[in-house]
Amino acid sequence: MGTSHSAMRERARVGGRQRRVLVVALVALLGTVLALAEIPPPGTPTEMWPSLAASFIWTTVVWDGRSRPGRDVLPHLAAQLVIFVGPALAFGWGPADSLWMATANIAGGILMAVVYARFGPSPEWSPGSAVAHVGLLVSAVVASAAVALVGGFPHVAIGALDELQLWWTIRSMVYAYVGGATFLLLFFGVRRATTAPRWAVALLVPLGAAGLWVTYLNPNLPLTWSLLLPAIAAGSMLSPRGAATYALGVAVGGALATLHPINQFGYDGFIPGSVLIDLLLTASTFVTLQLAILRDQRAEATAELDRQSRAAHEQATLLGTVFDTMSDGLVVVDEHRRVVMHNTAARQLLGRRIPVGQEMNWSTYLGLHDLDREPLTDAALPGSGVEHAARQIVVRGDGGERVLGVGSWDLPGQDARTLVLFSDVTAERERLGELTSFAGVVAHDLRSPLAGLSGWLEMAADALEEAGPSPASTFVSRAQLSGERMRQVIEDWLAYTVQRDGLLAVADVPLKPLVAEVVAPYASSGPDLAPVFEVAADDVVHADPVLTRQLIANLVSNAVKYTPQGVRPEVAVRSGPDEEPGFVRVTVSDHGIGLPEGEEELIFQEFHRAPGHAADYTGTGLGLSLCRKIVHRHGGTISARNNPDGGTAVSFTLPAA
Template sequence: MPTKTRRAPRHVLFLLTWWVAGCIVALAETPSPGLPTELWPPVGVGFVLLTLVWDGRSRPDQSAIGVSALMAATFFGFALVFSHPVVEAAFMAVTNTLAAVLMTLAYAVTKDQAGWAPRRGLALLGMVLGAVVASGLLALVGGFPDLAAGRFEPLTLWWAIRSTIFAFIGGATFLIFFHGDRERWRRTTPPSRLALAVLVVVSPICVFLVFVDPELPLTWFLLLPAVAAGVSLTPFGAAVHALAQALTAGAMAFLPFDQFAYVGVLPPSLLVDLLLAVSTFVTIQIALLRDERERANSAEQELRQQADARATLLGQVFDSMSDGMMLFSWEGDLLRYNPAVRHIFGRPIPETLTPGLWSDYLGLCHEDGTPVQDNELPGGPGLRRHQIDAVIGRGGDRRFVEMGSWPISDSEILVLVADVTDQRRRTAELAQFAGVVAHDLRTPLMSLRGLLELAAYEVAHGKTDELAPLIERAEGASARMERVVEGWINYTLVREGRLTPENVSLTDVAEDVCGTYRESPHVGTRIAVRAPHLVRADRGLTRQLIANLVANAVKFSPPGTPAHIEITSTDDTEAGWVRVEVADRGVGIPTGQEHRIFEEFHRAPGRSTRIEGTGLGLSLCHSIVTRHGGTISARNNEHGGATITFTLPAAD
């Protein structure tokens, strides 16, 4: 489809050359008295030329007006060259130019399409109408040689028909050449090109035979090749065929064996011309219909491919969603579901299930344990738009789901199922965190407040000698709050921070950590380090991991007894990993708590009030190890204390 109306200057120059040639051909022939010339192309050539400089929608600009003036001046000059009187030459120049303008305007109004090239039959009919109106008015005003204005006689009709035929054939073919889809012609298949080559030879031969033997049936020899061209060629090829047929007929008119005379109101010579015009119309019309059908089929195929692609994409999205999606009919039949539904409910989804048994089959309950009834499920009668929370399973295996339904058409209902177990767990953790925060900060904060009030009282009563112990205790309370806050910050950084792996010496890190415990106030603490391995880990997190484990061991040592800690490393049973153990001789781990001590905010039962802590230390260790891809576990050892074992990647 062309995107521009204005063509390159070379196209305009080419048509101006044809305008000059058309003027010469039209004016050089001196017709016999009472007869028109055999060729009169100015109106058709001028029509095509004007389409190159005007878009047909806006007002004609200077280029269109200038080209029109140049056309009139050229016609006038050649009319003088061929001995036409000045007045007659000027009149014919103006009227023929105006006829071309009128045909252009008429076609622009009636074509009912974008662009100049005809793309449907209505545009061709508009072109015929424009040619008839322009040539008819031109004949009535006497715009042809030796034709008086306002006379209604056979010669007037002959001139009008001759000009109309040349205007239509020339306009229809050259508009396709200059404004048609050239890319379509370049993509023409070899069989179509071969058909064009054959028809361009056969059609002129048929025209030649008609002129040689007028007794031959004109319709067969002129219209059959036209129909064949229409059903086998593109619009561009059909235009080439029509022009070749018309040019052959025009050339035959000048040969001595032309036996078609001007007898009667519609002489045989004009009948041949009319048949050529009909042939051109039929050829191009059939080709345009085929082209329009092919475009429609191509557009339909493209839309179908787009629809298939969208359906495939939606299907992939449907199947890959983590939330469950179930499509039901209004009658309650399950039409489709995605794999997430099977994963969430933990059992196969039957294609058919007796109404009233869905809740029982899936094991859906309310949070209070009462079964969910089928008439409560989203999508059921009266619940086309409905949401419900349900529980699947019991005890520690309970999972929470949210279900909602939305009608998506007059016959289908979409039910969404979301597993919100992790969300509920996280909400519970946040609530627990809030409780831990309140508990851990309340005691030192209340202590700090009380100490400050007591200090203010002492100052008010002049007892300044009692301030030092109070300030020292207040600093201790403040330090406890600082440690609590620092623990939360460290935990967040470990969970969300970025790892920077490098080769790390376990001995260096452990000795650095243990150095602080070999000094006051931890005099007597015994720490043995036998960890010669190098690991591939984040140095800062590795230090924090060992520091937390050592601090935990020191914190849970028996009252009045120095802590005894051993840090050892060995090759893990899995190649490429190092196993590290931190063993103490403290109070050990309560039975059944070996796994829970790594949970967030967890504290061993019976020790929460005696020993200060946030419940984040071992959870922090768990996060550090798992972020490195390792494992961590805890057990009681033969000394009654606890042994924490973890693995880290071995160094390169």
């Protein structure tokens, strides 16, 4: 379906270009016939000269102004030569002069397109901005002057600097600018509905042409009134395409008037009347199109402003709804601790009315205490200028005590406002207390008997060793190994249960000293057996320090443990910015036994042991599951993979500080 639409668009584009080429070719042929039908006397230009304009418009139709022209433009250049040289020879112009004038004007049109492209017309070649419109006028002047200097007009010598060359430059510039501006807007301009009534549009074109004819009929009339007033009216009422239609109609009327007997403008003086009326026609077109373009840009800017205003209103409504309906409390305060705004949840969590715009002692008013039930001061509250400051406070109200987690963030802007976030952690603290009590019970009821059992087994092993070899020694060793495994299960289960559901106490945690603390105990294994660590972890994360240490300790322990017997472990801990902004990626890699195929995700499940590893390596299957819980609680991700050169790499992300 997408391919068919692309093909349809391409066919439409090619068809549009062919139609434009046909229109330009017909206009160029008609204009050339009218211009060359009569050879002017020496010292005077012809009344019409559309050749440079036609070449410029033709160039814009077949070239995009950015890429290098290909060979496909050669037939278009040949067609332009034929359109000029054919009528010239038919009306008695010399072959050499005809070919030279055709070549010079075609080259001038290309030069005009190159200069005009520097002004960045958009869309495509349309002079849809004031800068592009001025650039079109400048390029018309440059191209016309260049053609005049090389003798590309009738009776103009190469390099001549006289009145005739000036007149030819002005006449060619008028046709190039007026024709280029109007045709480019009609060919490439954006179609927009005009706001002018239809009767006004229908009246403006004949009114402008009539004013121009009146000017030719009586040169003593004030020219600016008859030319510029209709132009100003058209530019103020019409869209750019409508204004281009008006300007083109007036220009065609002016061209016909120059061929009519009513034309009383001659070529007397340095700036004769015929040249002056051309300049006034240029000014009229410039005013019309510039007013229309500026009016169009203003309308577009106003529409865009309305769209942005509606989008901002919708966004504000959305944020207001979220602000008022979220369960966490939000309060915005200024630099003097005056409340600017707050949501309903903040009022409910704090248990009192929150005055807006008043300076007061909030700790006393709200009855705030720390976790030891000591009264707080305002200086100890979040929002005292420390970004992301977080703590837990106790609010005492009529309904009893409530524990709130409080954090603050400085808001962008020059008014120094701070966002304070409240969340009710009373239930979480109660659950944490229950877990702590549970851990104490387990420690007493399971660890103590297990410690006694381990002690008795050790004494039995010593006694059997003194009595000499015995099959009972093997049984005692197995019992000791099972007891050690039971102790590890209890420790892992306690850590998994408490740390999985405990509260996060986030802070900025430098990774390098934390990793050094984790790997330090391994140095006591002896020079031959101690693992080799490579640490490149210079980042700082915003996480719970205790859980972060547990996370890295588990991964380092696994990397050391899952190394073949008799091989010195090699472990690398590296960190760096993650692809996701705001996160740090940490990778712990080794050269150990690696992962069986298909186990990359399964190893993070609770109590899962990789096939083939359970018999040779001790473990409970909870260590990596706990790592995943810790990472997910911080909003990060964790994954494992095999190293290409052997071993395993476990990578996780934590929020960056």
